Amino acid sequence: MHIELKGVSKTYGSFKAVDNVSFAIERGKLIGLLGPSGGGKSTLLRILAGLETPDSGEIRINGKRVNDVAPQERGIGFVFQNYALFKHMSVYDNIAFGLTIRKASKAEIKSRVDELLELTGLRGFEKRYPHQLSGGQRQRVAFARALAPRPDLLLLDEPFAAIDAKVRKELRTWLKQLIATIGITSIFVTHDQDEAVEVADEMLIVQQGKLEQQGTPVEVYTQPKSAFVASFVGHSTIIDDPAGLHGFDQAAIPAGAKGIIRPDFVEAGRADEISLPSAAAKGTVKRVFFRGTHLELELTVRANRLIANRSLDQPPLQPGDEVSVLIHRIYVLAEQSAVMVENPLKLDPLPVHI
Amino acid sequence: MAGAVTSHxxxxxxxxxxxxxxxxxxxxxxxxxxxxxxxxxxxxxxxxVFIEAFKQGMSVYWASITDPDAVSALKLTLMTALIAVPLNTIFGIAAAWAITKFSFRGKNLLITLIDLPFSISPVISGLIFVLLFGAQGWFGPWLDDHNIQILFALPGIVLATTFVTFPFVARELIPLMQAQGVHEEEAAASLGAKGWQIFWRVTLPNIKWGLLYGIILCNARAMGEFGAVSVVSGHIRGETNTLPLHVEILYNEYQFSASFAVASLLVFLAVITLIVKSIVEWRTSIVQAGKEGEQADAH
Incomplete structure (x- = not known):
């Protein structure tokens, strides 16, 4: 294992920023550290970099305990949220900084900086100062600067937070390809689940200082291990009484358990549009939102409020329309886990009622 | 800002x-x-000041400012500034560094203490040193035994000046360093830079204009200080008279032209200081504009 954390905790006063976190990361993986703002993601990253000292627990890099190793000696590249470029230095000097400090030869510095300028597409900008660059360019300088001393591990704190939506998408793809080319183990912090799902090989989901789940985006999405993960990842609606949903009265749902439904679990439309009409319940369209690529329907089915997506190709629905609603599956939240329950009516497509 | 208007x-x-x-x-x-x-x-x-200085003609003016006592006062003033300003520069950087980069007990006390010289009358500041080093003072007898002269000599003048002017550099740097935060220093550390390297390569270049501005203000006050120096100097002509004190002595002796001529020297020093200050401010405003542009881009 490349990076290992064992029982790491950090408290600020009475606030538990990181609470007994343990995980291990394989070499070469691109990890997305996802969670709500203030959940301890950045603190975790800063602990890894040596910029914060944990109160307890152990950090190992390549099997070696690094708790007492200064940030200067850890061989870690750090890309800060606001980039923290050196304002008074040109792009070239910013990228060269780590090598200058190591007293590398002029020729060596030049060849490495040239290589990185090429790699990050910043050639021609080497004489510019940070304030003369766009947000995306600054981000790339910060990236090149962190990579210059050939770190073993790259840490990125909300690398795309300050960049507008369109450039952010391009940069994400660019970064993913670049990291794959270099093959460096990387961890990036984000509060944007789309970003994490799109970029990361593996996700670490952190909430209130605790690690909720580690897994690939697909695992996290389809097999959430906790109620928090189920509700945080993906667009979801919480249902107070899942057993009251059509069909789920036959499923074994513990009393008092809550349910989570994602829009993609719900099929809504006129009776003839539904794949399994017998398993569908009646509902009413409350509101319709245009979401660019699809319509989002807000439905009421008995006392429950559900969200469903509808293709723009299908005939549009209006608020007040009566629709059939088929719920394919739900997550049932138990104490500290989420269990996926398929609609029992789907398994028995032709129930005979006598 | 400490005793000065910064115009951005x-x-x-x-x-x-x-x-x-x-x-x-x-x-x-x-x-x-x-x-x-x-x-x-x-x-x-x-x-x-200038009209009075030149009232009795160029020759009297020239004679007044080349008078041995005036020259010695000018030398003493420059000497005092030359010692007090570097001392306060080092102290100011150290204090600002400690206050903005670390958290420790007594931090607020330190900030309050830095402001102390501004909040008390300069005469009191001078009196403090008389109480400490005077013949009846705490250290007076001991100093006397060892034949060390502090009051009514250069050390006393330097001490009083240093005390009165020590807030300038620190006061200028603290808000600046607070606004800059520690991000660049952290970046430098993660790239392998250690304490001194971080200071010389990252911190100092970022604060240099603010620092220079603080030094200029500190220097202006060091050369112009009257109250505190007056208490500790003893007004020995040609020996412990600084320019401001010399002006007062001449004035009290009804040598108005000479007094104003020497005063005009101080005015010249002040004008030079103001010119340097304007250049620094102009430079700072360029840097500021650059930074604002950067922030505007980032959002």
């Missing part, structure tokens, strides 16, 4: 749309009042 004039602020600005009459009345007041309170006395 931006053109944006001057370009006010009609609905939030005043009528031309109000505008001109306000400008006239400001200028008239300035002329009366600042410009008129300043001109009168």
């Amino acid at each position: 004039l931006s053109h944006e602020a001057a370009k006010r749309p009609k609905h939030i600005t005043e009528s031309p009459i109000v505008k001109w009345v306000l400008i006239s009042i400001a200028l008239l007041f300035l002329a009366l309170v600042v410009l008129l006395p300043l001109i009168s």
